[in-house]
Amino acid sequence: xxxxxxxRGRHRRWLTGLVAAAGITVSLLAAAIPAQAxxxxxxxxxxxxxxxxxxxxxxxxxxxxAPQDSPGHVNYGxxxxxxxxxxxxxxxxxxxxxxxxxxxxxxxxxxSAQFEMWDGSHHLIDLGQPADxxxxxxxxxxxxxxxxxxxxxxxxxxxxxxxDGHSYGFRLRADDGTAVSALSVPCHFTYDATAPTIQSVxxxxxxxxxxxxxxxxxxxxxxxxxxxxxxxxxxxxDHVDTSLxxxxxxxAATSATASTSPTTPH
Numbered sequence: 001x002x003x004x005x006x007x008r009g010r011h012r013r014w015l016t017g018l019v020a021a022a023g024i025t026v027s028l029l030a031a032a033i034p035a036q037a038x039x040x041x042x043x044x045x046x047x048x049x050x051x052x053x054x055x056x057x058x059x060x061x062x063x064x065x066a067p068q069d070s071p072g073h074v075n076y077g078x079x080x081x082x083x084x085x086x087x088x089x090x091x092x093x094x095x096x097x098x099x100x101x102x103x104x105x106x107x108x109x110x111x112s113a114q115f116e117m118w119d120g121s122h123h124l125i126d127l128g129q130p131a132d133x134x135x136x137x138x139x140x141x142x143x144x145x146x147x148x149x150x151x152x153x154x155x156x157x158x159x160x161x162x163x164d165g166h167s168y169g170f171r172l173r174a175d176d177g178t179a180v181s182a183l184s185v186p187c188h189f190t191y192d193a194t195a196p197t198i199q200s201v202x203x204x205x206x207x208x209x210x211x212x213x214x215x216x217x218x219x220x221x222x223x224x225x226x227x228x229x230x231x232x233x234x235x236x237x238d239h240v241d242t243s244l245x246x247x248x249x250x251x252a253a254t255s256a257t258a259s260t261s262p263t264t265p266h
Contacts, residue, residue: 052106052176052178052179053104053105053106053179054176054179054180054181055102055103055104055105055111055173055174055175055176055179055180055181056102056103056104056105056174056181057173057174057181057182057183057184058100058101058102058103058113058153058172058173058174058181058184059100059101059103059184060099060100060101060152061076061078061099061100061170061171061172061184061185061187062076062099062100062187063076063087063096063097063098063099063187063189064092064096064097064099065087065088065091065092065096066085066087067084067085067086067087067188067189067190068085068086068087069085069086073085076187076188076189077169077187077188077189078185078186078187078188079188080186082167084167084188084189084190085189085190086189086190086191086192087189087190087191087192088192088195089159089164089191089192089193089194089195090159090193091159094158094159094160095156095157095158095159096156096157096159096162096189096191097154097155097156097157098115098117098154098155098156098157098170098172099152099153099154099155100113100152100153100172100184101150101151101152101153102147102149102150102151102152102153102172102174102181103149103150103174104149104174104176105149106149106176109149109176110146110147110148110149110176110177111146111147111148111149111151111174111175111176112141112142112144112145112146112147112153112174112175112176112177113141113142113144113153113155113172113173113174113175114127114128114140114141114142114172114173114175114180115127115140115141115142115153115155115170115171115172116140116170116171116172116183117138117155117157117168117169117170118168118169118170119163119166119167119168119169123137124136124137124138124157124161124168125137125138125139125140125155125157125170126140127140127173127183128140136161138155138157138161142154142155142172143155143156146177153172153174155172159191159193162191162193163191163193164191164192164193164194165190165191165192165193166190166191167188167189167190167191168188168189168190168191169186169187169188170186170187170188171183171184171185171186171187172184194232195232196231196232197231197232198229200229
């Protein structure tokens with residue numbers, strides 16, 4: 001009997017050793033498989049891609065300053081009709097800032113944005129691409145970087161990249177480091193780098209927009225007509241404002257005649 005049990009005991013010890021060796025092998029294999037790049041969030045936390053939900057499509061697509069059809073009438077041009085507002089020369093501090101609200105349904109997830117911008121067939125920003133000095137393009141990534149969900153992503157565009165009278169379109173998508181959203185609605189603006197010029201006052205030519213002494217054109221308190229002619233080769237003229245002797249501005253259409261009664265000087 002003892003001779004029968006002895007081999008069995010040895011066999012049992014061999015199986016135990018095999019299981020232990022297998023356990024070491026499995027452990028080594030498991031340790032050799034790192035987390036995949038797309039399983040790591042921007043915060044460094046490891047997660048399963050299957051559990052990740054893509055960011056939402058960006059909303060509230062705007063620019064700063066806001067494009068306007070006329071003073072006080074904002075038009076962000078989020079349509080394909082060509083009816084787009086104008087941004088005046090210089091923007092804000094020599095820049096036009098593209099903006100959009102980015103959100104992600106994953107709790108606590110940081111999110112960023114990638115922008116795209118074009119002028120006809122020419123791209124100023126290629127979607128998802130770095131800056132290319134040779135091509136004259138800016139980096140696609142937002143200037144605001146990784147931000148909490150619900151933040152406004154921004155991209156600053158120097159006005160030196162913009163051309164007077166040209167129209168520009170842009171859009172963006174949200175990026176959570178694992179997935180990207182669909183693209184936002186495209187919005188547009190036209191850049192106006194040329195200020196209007198005053199051509200004449202009561203038929204007297206004005207050079208360089210300077211004021212001139214046109215002589216006596218009325219005696220207080222006589223009401224007289226003041227005709228101002230102006231021009232703009234870019235966005236065109238909306239209206240002309242005139243004022244005499246510190247009186248409130250008189251607004252009139254282009255090349256219109258405005259009547260005013262100057263105050264008696266003291």
